[in-house]
Amino acid sequence: GNSVTQMEGPVTLSEEAFLTINCTYTATGYPSLFWYVQYPGEGLQLLLKATKADDKGSNKGFEATYRKETTSFHLEKGSVQVSDSAVYFCALTMNSGGSNYKLTFGKGTLLTVNP
Amino acid sequence: ETGVTQTPRHLVMGMTNKKSLKCEQHLGHNAMYWYKQSAKKPLELMFVYSLEERVENNSVPSRFSPECPNSSHLFLHLHTLQPEDSALYLCASSQAIPSGGAAPDTQYFGPGTRLTVL
Numbered sequence: 001g002n003s004v005t006q007m008e009g010p011v012t013l014s015e016e017a018f019l020t021i022n023c024t025y026t027a028t029g030y031p032s033l034f035w036y037v038q039y040p041g042e043g044l045q046l047l048l049k050a051t052k053a054d055d056k057g058s059n060k061g062f063e064a065t066y067r068k069e070t071t072s073f074h075l076e077k078g079s080v081q082v083s084d085s086a087v088y089f090c091a092l093t094m095n096s097g098g099s100n101y102k103l104t105f106g107k108g109t110l111l112t113v114n115p
Numbered sequence: 116e117t118g119v120t121q122t123p124r125h126l127v128m129g130m131t132n133k134k135s136l137k138c139e140q141h142l143g144h145n146a147m148y149w150y151k152q153s154a155k156k157p158l159e160l161m162f163v164y165s166l167e168e169r170v171e172n173n174s175v176p177s178r179f180s181p182e183c184p185n186s187s188h189l190f191l192h193l194h195t196l197q198p199e200d201s202a203l204y205l206c207a208s209s210q211a212i213p214s215g216g217a218a219p220d221t222q223y224f225g226p227g228t229r230l231t232v233l
Contacts, residue, residue, distance in 0.1 A: 004157070032219055043205055043224035044158075045117060089158070093219045100219045101146065101212050102171070105158040 002027045006090045006106035013080055013113050021075040021109050023064075023090035031092040033057075033066055033073040034103070038087045047075075047088070051095065080113045087111070118142040119225035121206050127231045128196065136191040136228045138206030145211045147189040148222065149181060152203040164189060165212040196232045203227040 007022040025031065032051040036044040048057030053068035062077045073090060090106040119140045128134050140147065149161040163171035164183040178200075180192040189206055205227045209220040 036224075041226065043117065043119070043121075043226045044207075045224065046221050049221070095219070101148075101163060101209065101222075102160060103158070103222065107155065107157050 002031070002092060002094070002104045004090050004092055004104055004106040006088075006109055008107075008109070009087075010110040010112060013111070015082055015113055015115055016079045017113075019075070019077040019080045019084075019111070021088055021090075021111070023073045023075065023106060025071050025073065025090075025092050027071075027092060027094065029094050031094050032100075033064070034091040034093075035062070035064055035073070035075050036089040036091060036105075038089065038108070040086070044089065080111070082113045082115055085111055085113045117223045117225065119206060119208055119223050121204075121225040121228050123228060124226065125229045125231075127233065128193070129233050130196060130198075132196075133192070133194040135193065136204055136206075136230075138189040138191075138225055140187055140189075140206075140208040140223070140225075142208060142223060144208040144223075145186050146209045146220070147183060147186070148207040148209075149189065149191055150205040150207065150224075152205055152227070154202075158205070162191075163212070170212060193230075196230075198232050201230055201232045203229050 003026045034049045035047040037047045048059040050057040050066040056065045064075045087108045089108045091103045146165045151159045162181040167183045182190040206225040207222040209222045
């Protein structure tokens with residue numbers, strides 16, 4: 001079956017530090033890849049997505065590139081802010097077949113940014 | 116604010132109680148979802164509705180009973196729950212269930228209901 005593995009947290013950084021959260025996936029076929037963010041006390045929000053190999057998703061200074069050769073979709077940000085403190089989820093869904101609405105999530109990575 | 120609201124935000128219930136969770140979306144979407152978020156586990160898809168018809172029932176125990184009276188509202192009826200059912204229950208909606216090889220629609224999540232079963 002499909003699966004998503006993301007780095008264990010928590011991750012603690014100082015403001016303006018560089019962020020990388022690793023995500024790798026296993027899928028039979030060609031998935032779309034997503035990063036969702038969950039701020040404290042809130043539901044999940046879509047942060048960015050990529051639907052095919054070599055696509056780069058970007059939003060709010062975050063970026064992730066769909067790497068088919070390494071089955072990865074690592075999340076990066078050049079300079080984090082305190083307001084980026086949240087839980088980040090990597091997820092995939094298949095682009096074909098009858099299951100292209102089923103999101104498979106990683107376990108989430110808690111990011112804390114200190115001033 | 117994502118356009119998906121859930122009530123109540125917090126719920127504490129005993130194992131013999133019956134309660135319901137409510138989700139409402141104001142986005143004009145046709146598909147709605149229930150997820151369970153437990154500590155240290157990935158989100159689990161529970162149920163999916165498309166145009167008020169259930170299209171997914173992911174091996175969920177019968178003590179969880181979904182209801183979708185129209186495309187804007189989704190309920191999760193709870194009865195005789197177990198302590199291990201304590202979790203954050205998230206509702207989501209999307210424009211539609213994509214057909215064939217169409218690209219997946221973005222799912223928009225509500226804030227969740229934090230359920231504690233005593």
